[in-house]
Amino acid sequence: MNQLKNLKILYIDDEDYIRENAVEYLSFYCDNVYEAKDGFDGLEIYKRYEPNIIITDIKMPKLNGIEMVKKIREHDKKTKIIIATAFLETSYLLQAVELGLIKYLIKPITADKLLPVLKSCTVDIVEDKSIYNIDNSFVFDILNTTLFHNKKQIFLTKKEILFLELLIKNYKRAVKYDELNNYVWKGEMSDDAIRSVVKELRKKISKEAIKNISGIGYQINVKL
Numbered sequence: 001m002n003q004l005k006n007l008k009i010l011y012i013d014d015e016d017y018i019r020e021n022a023v024e025y026l027s028f029y030c031d032n033v034y035e036a037k038d039g040f041d042g043l044e045i046y047k048r049y050e051p052n053i054i055i056t057d058i059k060m061p062k063l064n065g066i067e068m069v070k071k072i073r074e075h076d077k078k079t080k081i082i083i084a085t086a087f088l089e090t091s092y093l094l095q096a097v098e099l100g101l102i103k104y105l106i107k108p109i110t111a112d113k114l115l116p117v118l119k120s121c122t123v124d125i126v127e128d129k130s131i132y133n134i135d136n137s138f139v140f141d142i143l144n145t146t147l148f149h150n151k152k153q154i155f156l157t158k159k160e161i162l163f164l165e166l167l168i169k170n171y172k173r174a175v176k177y178d179e180l181n182n183y184v185w186k187g188e189m190s191d192d193a194i195r196s197v198v199k200e201l202r203k204k205i206s207k208e209a210i211k212n213i214s215g216i217g218y219q220i221n222v223k224l
Contacts, residue, residue: 004122008032008049012042012056012065013084018109022055025111029118039063043071046079053121055082055105055114069099080121084109090153096144097131098151103143117143132168133223135209142168147204154204159184163197167210167220174213 009030013019014037026033034049036042038060046054054072058065069081080102088104096104103117120130120143132140139148145161147154156164162184167175181189184197198210198218211219 004029004118005031007053007122008034008051009053009055010034010036010042010045010049010051012036012039012054012060012068014038014057014060022109022114025114039065039068042068046072051079053080053082053102053118055084057084059086066095066099069101073099082117082121094148094151094153096146097139097141097148100131102130132171134168135206135221136223138205138209140164140168149205156204157197157200159193159197160201160204164201164220167218168222171220171222174216174219176217180217 007030009026009032011019011022011026011033012035013022016037019035019037023033023035032049032051034045034051036045039056040062042054042056043063045051054069056065056068065083069083072079072081077100081100082103082105083096083101084105084107086107088106095101102121105113105117130141130143132142134140137149138154140146141148142165145156145165147156147164163180166180166183170179177189177194180194181187185193198212202210209221211221213219
């Protein structure tokens with residue numbers, strides 16, 4: 001987690017106990033941790049320190065988390081924003097794409113939930129990409145592992161998610177059969193199994209989205 005050391009993190013929550021514990025935990029990994037008690041306070045601190053990562057609650061007095069993020073996104077598309085929520089709905093996942101959010105975390109937020117997301121953020125800050133356009137009208141949010149078509153979520157099986165995830169992470173090249181075998185099927189892939197997953201994904205996305213590279217594997221058509 002050395003990459004986190006020099007980043008700036010802003011944690012926003014109106015519950016003092018939760019906020020103070022989170023700030024204390026984050027301070028183990030990052031030298032620059034800031035805190036705010038509501039959306040208005042969060043906006044002021046955001047403007048003052050320009051954090052790399054914002055972690056915010058949704059339900060807060062004065063200005064809620066979603067409204068605060070909308071104000072930030074009016075002029076800033078790059079800051080990584082993680083939303084904390086007590087429950088998760090499809091409408092929230094859709095907003096993750098529309099507002100360029102990194103992740104929704106279900107409360108209570110624990111170290112084992114937060115740390116992997118922070119690691120993903122550090123990679124994303126370097127690569128500056130978490131939302132991918134497939135073909136012409138499909139969007140895959142790789143950190144929330146959700147697929148949308150014209151703002152409607154398309155539900156995927158676990159195998160389909162893993163398959164799509166690996167192809168997108170390596171979209172510049174063909175992903176080899178043995179890579180798919182290890183990542184998706186844990187070494188137990190069959191010809192019928194991979195054909196079935198590809199067939200179903202092509203139905204849900206398009207026939208042109210996933211290309212078979214003869215003798216090698218598969219490659220996805222990502223629009224940059």
